[in-house]
Amino acid sequence: MKIDFEKYADRLVPAIVQDFETEKILMLGFMNSEALKITQETGKATFYSRSRQKIWTKGETSGNFLYVRDILIDCDADTILLKVNPSGSVCHTGADTCFGESNTFRDFLFELERIVKDRKENPKENSYTCKLFSEGLDKIAQKLGEEAVELIIEAKNDEKERFKAEAADLLYHFILLLSAKNVTLAEVLETLKQRRK
Numbered sequence: 001m002k003i004d005f006e007k008y009a010d011r012l013v014p015a016i017v018q019d020f021e022t023e024k025i026l027m028l029g030f031m032n033s034e035a036l037k038i039t040q041e042t043g044k045a046t047f048y049s050r051s052r053q054k055i056w057t058k059g060e061t062s063g064n065f066l067y068v069r070d071i072l073i074d075c076d077a078d079t080i081l082l083k084v085n086p087s088g089s090v091c092h093t094g095a096d097t098c099f100g101e102s103n104t105f106r107d108f109l110f111e112l113e114r115i116v117k118d119r120k121e122n123p124k125e126n127s128y129t130c131k132l133f134s135e136g137l138d139k140i141a142q143k144l145g146e147e148a149v150e151l152i153i154e155a156k157n158d159e160k161e162r163f164k165a166e167a168a169d170l171l172y173h174f175i176l177l178l179s180a181k182n183v184t185l186a187e188v189l190e191t192l193k194q195r196r197k
Contacts, residue, residue, distance in 0.1 A: 004077045005033055015080040020069040022105050026090040027098040043068050045082050064088030116179045140180050144173040
């Protein structure tokens with residue numbers, strides 16, 4: 001990885017931090033060669049603090065670490081892009097990002113996928129999602145089949161609102177089945193992209 005640290009007088013390059021899943025920009029930090037090396041070795045985003053004049057790992061005080069999934073360099077080799085999974089809020093103010101944005105998916109299907117995954121990993125009482133997970137793969141697959149049939153039936157009618165409701169039910173149960181099979185929506189979309197001609 002060839003970063004042109006010499007391009008800047010202080011030998012610090014900008015490091016843009018982006019959420020790996022939501023693609024939201026979370027913060028901007030600065031890295032010298034030591035901070036980059038530590039980041040690569042530990043998998044935790046580490047920067048050089050210009051105000052404190054020292055190396056620091058994001059989350060070392062708050063516990064809200066940024067777990068690095070990918071490191072990219074721009075075309076001029078003087079800016080770094082860190083794609084991360086944050087373990088909590090990123091900004092020192094407690095906000096999701098340093099730009100005052102909520103770190104959520106633009107597409108609600110991905111947000112729904114995250115909610116379903118959380119229900120799978122952290123079961124809650126009286127949750128329909130948790131109930132289906134507890135009943136197993138066969139029940140989840142059966143429910144998806146039932147919803148598909150119900151959508152087909154509504155497609156033959158002229159009630160648009162009922163059709164939309166059945167379409168929403170189908171999408172929800174589809175995401176539930178993906179989660180039960182440990183397949184992500186992104187993986188399915190990538191498969192579709194590969195089929196594009």
